[in-house]
Amino acid sequence: MDCRVFYHDKCFDGACSAALFTKFHRECAGTATGFEYRGLVHRAGSLFDESWWLTSGENAIVDFKYSASERLTWWFDHHQSAFASAEDEAHFRVGQVNADGTPGPLAMRQFFDPSYTSCAGWIAHIASTEFGMSLSGLRELLYWADIVDGAKYESAKAAVEMEAAAMKLTLVIESADVSRQMIPLLTAMPLDEVLAQPFVQQELGPLMERHRQMLALIGQRAVCERGVIAFDITDEPTEGYNKFIPYYLHPEGTYNVGLSRSSFRNKVSVGTNPWTTKSAVDLANIAAICERYGGGGHARVGAISFPVESEVDARKAAAEIVAELRAL
Numbered sequence: 070m071d072c073r074v075f076y077h078d079k080c081f082d083g084a085c086s087a088a089l090f091t092k093f094h095r096e097c098a099g100t101a102t103g104f105e106y107r108g109l110v111h112r113a114g115s116l117f118d119e120s121w122w123l124t125s126g127e128n129a130i131v132d133f134k135y136s137a138s139e140r141l142t143w144w145f146d147h148h149q150s151a152f153a154s155a156e157d158e159a160h161f162r163v164g165q166v167n168a169d170g171t172p173g174p175l176a177m178r179q180f181f182d183p184s185y186t187s188c189a190g191w192i193a194h195i196a197s198t199e200f201g202m203s204l205s206g207l208r209e210l211l212y213w214a215d216i217v218d219g220a221k222y223e224s225a226k227a228a229v230e231m232e233a234a235a236m237k238l239t240l241v242i243e244s245a246d247v248s249r250q251m252i253p254l255l256t257a258m259p260l261d262e263v264l265a266q267p268f269v270q271q272e273l274g275p276l277m278e279r280h281r282q283m284l285a286l287i288g289q290r291a292v293c294e295r296g297v298i299a300f301d302i303t304d305e306p307t308e309g310y311n312k313f314i315p316y317y318l319h320p321e322g323t324y325n326v327g328l329s330r331s332s333f334r335n336k337v338s339v340g341t342n343p344w345t346t347k348s349a350v351d352l353a354n355i356a357a358i359c360e361r362y363g364g365g366g367h368a369r370v371g372a373i374s375f376p377v378e379s380e381v382d383a384r385k386a387a388a389e390i391v392a393e394l395r396a397l
């Protein structure tokens with residue numbers, strides 16, 4: 070029987086999580102003959118469709134929100150906003166602990182810890198400590214999943230100029246439809262070799278060129294006032310841009326609020342400068358701000374999606390968030 074793996078699409082950690090989960094499932098569960106991958110993206114409205122689940126076999130979600138469907142077998146996540154509703158969270162807890170305090174029926178199938186920097190790191194932790202899986206050969210992958218998902222780059226220059234293989238892979242994963250093809254390779258070879266694959270190289274050239282254009286466009290639009298960098302590029306639809314560009318251009322900014330538009334949504338991206346000298350206690354909780362507008366994310370980075378036709382609402386939300394952060 071097959072295992073269908075739903076993972077956070079357009080995300081380096083999402084792809085690494087799907088790869089690690091597959092290795093974990095092969096070595097520690099062994100109940101699947103094949104694996105299928107389905108990328109999920111955050112969007113306005115319902116996230117899951119009942120028809121997506123495999124009706125015979127197993128279903129897994131990694132690095133993405135919980136689903137209260139009875140079809141969900143495995144779940145690993147580390148997002149602060151992992152539950153779309155209080156009902157979903159209650160449903161998860163029922164599977165974790167029985168009324169008498171003993172481990173629930175899904176305690177060894179569904180795992181959640183928002184303190185983990187990457188979901189890949191969380192899967193590796195559970196696989197190695199609870200199931201005895203060896204992490205040998207996975208160090209590079211786990212190191213970069215933490216760097217990329219935790220935005221722990223040494224500098225804005227490293228993040229924007231992208232010398233490391235993992236940085237270029239992140240660019241390709243976030244922009245092109247390659248993760249499904251890349252997932253089986255991520256646990257099988259060094260990242261340099263994944264990058265050298267013709268299907269990856271084919272995407273990389275044009276993306277690097279577009280990256281340079283986005284750098285120029287955001288450079289023209291971004292304004293930094295009272296520690297908040299704000300820009301609106303909705304008139305130049307894009308499927309994404311390097312989120313460190315604002316801090317590369319304005320190192321003095323503490324937060325950035327970007328308004329962009331893609332083929333399927335308007336997006337308000339809210340971030341905290343990873344190289345800020347401010348102490349953590351003085352920083353705003355970005356996930357909490359985004360949740361108020363129906364979005365979510367992590368303490369330092371979050372986003373809100375609006376339907377394509379709701380540009381006015383997206384612009385209003387962005388302006389309010391800019392004002393709120395500038396008033397801090």
Ligand SMILES: [Mn+2]
Pocket residue numbers: 077082083132147187188189218
């Ligand atoms: Mn993640």
